[in-house]
Amino acid sequence: MGNSSSRGRSKLGQGHGSKVAPSSPAGDQSQPMTFKWNIDGFSSLLDKGAGWTYSRVFEVMGHNWYLKLNPRDKDNKEYVSLRLELDNSSVKSDTIVDASFKLLIYDQSFGKHREHEVSHSFQTASTSSGISCMISLNKLKKRSSKFLLNNCCVFGVEFVKVTTLKVNTTSETLFVQKMSIFNEAKTYTWDIDDFFALKNPGYSPEFEVGGYKWHITMYPSRDGNHLSLYLKLKRTNDLPEDTANLVEFTLSIKDQETGEHRNKGTGRCPFAKNARTWGWSKFISLEDFKDSANGYLVKTKCCIVAEVAIVGSSKME
Incomplete structure (x- = not known):
């Protein structure tokens, strides 16, 4: 069903809409910025089972962020999942934060080894990236990989670009x-x-x-x-x-x-x-x-x- 101006049987909604206009970016974007999260005693975290563990809030490019980690995420088999979230203190109803970043799991013998590149718009209804950098728990624990070294794991996020957009909202x-x-x-x-x-x-x-x-x-x-x-x-x-x-x-x-x-x-x-x-x-x-x-x-x-x-x-x- 639809308004006669549409030629199909699709629905036509006239509710909330938004127009996005660029504003000046927040923070210095001349160099990528990285936050590293070292977790010592990783085996003790595994013993606690599934569930999200949160990093401290950190500031990058004018916004507050944190990482969260689930050491026993499930998708047929157990995975370690890592996500980035925008802290509520940086959430404003009239702005959207567009971010490009890489979620990282470090091989501690060879440096940055596993990464997942993400582009995401953070706003009031969606402060989480919603996308995880995942690695199987078995692969993380393999001695040859060096992801787990001396009972320590290193995770991180590298910010490539962060832009703040102003939102002009029409509502009904x-x-x-x-x-x-x-x-x-x-x-x-x-x-x-x-x-x-x-x-x-x-x-x-x-x-x-x-x-x-x-x-x-x-x-x-x-x-x-x-x-x-x-x-x-x-x-x-x-x-x-x-x-x-x-x-x-x-x-x-x-x-x-x-x-x-x-x-x-x-x-x-x-x-x-x-x-x-x-x-x-x-x-x-x-x-x-x-x-x-x-x-x-x-x-x-x-x-x-x-x-x-x-x-x-x-x-x-």
Whole structure:
């Protein structure tokens, strides 16, 4: 289901969105910066089992960070997992921190040996990189690798680039009303005497719900294979630019043999000046619609039913 401006059956959301504008980077980025984390007594940490152990908070490029380590992560077999997190003290609702970095596990005989390069956007909802540098526990403990030397392991993170971005946020507040006699659904029936005489699109006579004028829009053959149905708000002159009406509606094709509404589409959508039409571009295949056994099209006649109720409002800020 979607707004008529989209040509598919995809959903169209008009909720939270964000635009990102670059601001000046934080910190000196002329040289990569590295934080090393030495863990002495690693076997004692292994004895404690799975779970995250956290490093001290450290500052790099104007932000506070920490590493966290799970010595017995599970993915079919046991792994040592390492992640980077942005500390809450550096999280601001109006900024995103873009970081490129390498998570490191050191072979202590040959220096930096195993690394995992990551690019990640840290923001309010996601302060963790979400991606681990993982090495199997068996491989880490092998004597030949020297990852574990004298019961000590060395982990680290090398920062390649950190940029702070300013976020300009647009938000929507949705007010949903309790159902009452004042906003109960009203039903409109569109009896079509000659389906084959309809234009593409065809429009029902207008009807009123909630003080607004509406009509049903039908495309008898929008793509050659399907019948399309939409509910359209006729005029929005009294709707401010930043507001919308939340409308709960059902469109259905009546089975004229049984009187049942066997083919239905239901939506709960915001109707506004820039979104006056909602519905389905592929409501039913023309093959099913024209099949006399279904009772939708009897000779040239068909019947479309709309149930419409205004159940709330929204405001953009």
